Amino acid sequence: MDKEAAMQEFKKYEQMRMDMYEFLEQFIPKDSNGALDFSKAQDIPAIEVFDRWFKLDYQARKIRGIAINCLGLKGE
Numbered sequence: 001m002d003k004e005a006a007m008q009e010f011k012k013y014e015q016m017r018m019d020m021y022e023f024l025e026q027f028i029p030k031d032s033n034g035a036l037d038f039s040k041a042q043d044i045p046a047i048e049v050f051d052r053w054f055k056l057d058y059q060a061r062k063i064r065g066i067a068i069n070c071l072g073l074k075g076e
Helices: 003-025 046-071
Strands: none
Touching: 003 046
8 A cells, every 4th residue: 555545545534533533522522621520421322323333433443554564563
């Protein structure tokens, strides 16, 4: 995989990660320090949380493979 294609995968991961935070913030307000305040959380649609998490995890595993291949490491 060339550097440009790898960077696109990294950017895709970063966007998915930011989208996940934005999604969570719709249901979990932040406290005065900017941290998510789970004590004031609303019900979150579990299916959508899992779907988003699964896609994010898949992308992270894809990037792990890219990094291992680019660095010439052996996967564990």
